[in-house]
Amino acid sequence: MQQLQMEPECVWPAAATLGEGPVWVAREQALYWVDIKRSVLHRYCPPENSKGCNERSSWQLDSQLSAIAPRAGGGFVGAIRDGFALLFPDGDGVGIEPLGGPESDIPGNRFNDGKVDAAGRFWAGSMDDGEEEPTGALYRLDPDLSWQRLDADYVITNGPTFSPDNRILYHTDTLKRTVYAFDLETDGSPRNKQVFLQLPEESGYPDGMTVDAEGCLWVCHWGGWGVTRFSPEGEAIGRIELPVANVTSCTFAGPDLDTLYITTARKGLSDAELADQPLAGGLFRCRPGVRGPAPVLFGG
Numbered sequence: 001m002q003q004l005q006m007e008p009e010c011v012w013p014a015a016a017t018l019g020e021g022p023v024w025v026a027r028e029q030a031l032y033w034v035d036i037k038r039s040v041l042h043r044y045c046p047p048e049n050s051k052g053c054n055e056r057s058s059w060q061l062d063s064q065l066s067a068i069a070p071r072a073g074g075g076f077v078g079a080i081r082d083g084f085a086l087l088f089p090d091g092d093g094v095g096i097e098p099l100g101g102p103e104s105d106i107p108g109n110r111f112n113d114g115k116v117d118a119a120g121r122f123w124a125g126s127m128d129d130g131e132e133e134p135t136g137a138l139y140r141l142d143p144d145l146s147w148q149r150l151d152a153d154y155v156i157t158n159g160p161t162f163s164p165d166n167r168i169l170y171h172t173d174t175l176k177r178t179v180y181a182f183d184l185e186t187d188g189s190p191r192n193k194q195v196f197l198q199l200p201e202e203s204g205y206p207d208g209m210t211v212d213a214e215g216c217l218w219v220c221h222w223g224g225w226g227v228t229r230f231s232p233e234g235e236a237i238g239r240i241e242l243p244v245a246n247v248t249s250c251t252f253a254g255p256d257l258d259t260l261y262i263t264t265a266r267k268g269l270s271d272a273e274l275a276d277q278p279l280a281g282g283l284f285r286c287r288p289g290v291r292g293p294a295p296v297l298f299g300g
C-alpha cells in the first residue's frame with residue numbers, strides 16, 4: 001500500500017475533545033469544523049486564503065453541534081444533539097434554530113456526522129452516546145426542510161459520504177467496524193445495502209470519511225493513527241499516518257480542493273497517551289496528490 005505523505009502538518013493544535021465535521025465553505029474560502037463535546041464551532045482560514053480573513057475563529061455554542069453544511073442563500077444547516085437545525089450569524093455569535101428532533105424520544109442518543117450530497121440534501125446519523133446500544137439511525141434532510149429516517153440499528157453512525165456521481169452512498173457503523181454501500185436513487189432513496197468494508201480489529205475503528213474525484217474512499221481510523229484510501233472496489237491503496245491515535249474525519253478543501261483536512265480527538269485517551277500525543281485534538285492537513293469533488297451547498 002502506498003505511503004501518501006511523510007507526515008501531515010498540524011495547522012491548529014486546538015486540543016479538541018472530539019474534533020469532527022470538517023467542511024469547506026468556498027464562498028468564505030474557509031474550513032469550518034466542530035468540537036462536539038465542547039459545543040464549539042471552529043473556522044480556519046488557510047494562509048493562502050484570498051479573502052484575507054482571520055486565520056482562526058471559534059464560537060462557543062448553546063447547543064451541541066456535530067456537523068454543519070453551508071446553505072444556498074447563506075447560513076448553514078446542521079445536526080445538533082437531537083436533530084436538525086438552521087444556523088446563522090447572530091451578532092458576533094451563531095444563532096441556532098432547531099428544525100426537528102427525531103432523536104428527542106431516545107434520551108441516550110445524539111446526532112453525529114453529516115454531509116451534503118451532490119443533489120444538495122443533508123444526511124446525518126444519530127448514535128447512542130454511550131456507544132453500546134444499536135439505537136442510531138441515518139436521516140436525510142431535504143431542501144424543503146422535511147426529514148426522513150432511512151436506515152437504523154447503528155451503534156455509532158459515521159460518514160456519510162457519496163461517490164462523485166452521487167450514485168453510491170457510503171455509511172459506517174463504527175463499532176461494528178463496517179462501512180456500508182447503498183445504491184442511491186435520484187430521489188434520495190438508499191437501496192441494496194451491502195457491506196463495502198469490514199475492517200480488521202488491528203486497524204482501529206472506521207470513523208469519518210470522504211471521497212476524492214477518482215471515486216476513492218478516504219476512511220479515518222479511530223484508534224488507528226491515520227487515514228486509509230480505498231479504491232472504489234474496496235482495496236486499500238494508500239495510507240496517511242498521523243502522530244495521534246483518534247482520527248475522526250476528513251474533507252478535501254482549499255481553493256483547488258487538493259488539500260485534505262483531517263480532524264482528531266483527545267476523547268478516550270489516558271493522561272499518559274495524551275502526553276505522548278501532544279497534537280491530539282488538532283486540525284491537520286496534507287496534499288496527497290488528488291483532488292476532492294466540488295462541494296455542493298445544501299439546497300444547491
Ligand SMILES: O=C1O[C@H](CO)[C@H](O)[C@H]1O
Pocket residue numbers: 018020036112156158174207208222248267
Ligand atoms: O463522534 C464520535 O464519537 C465516537 C468516538 O467516541 C465516534 O467514533 C466519533 O465519530
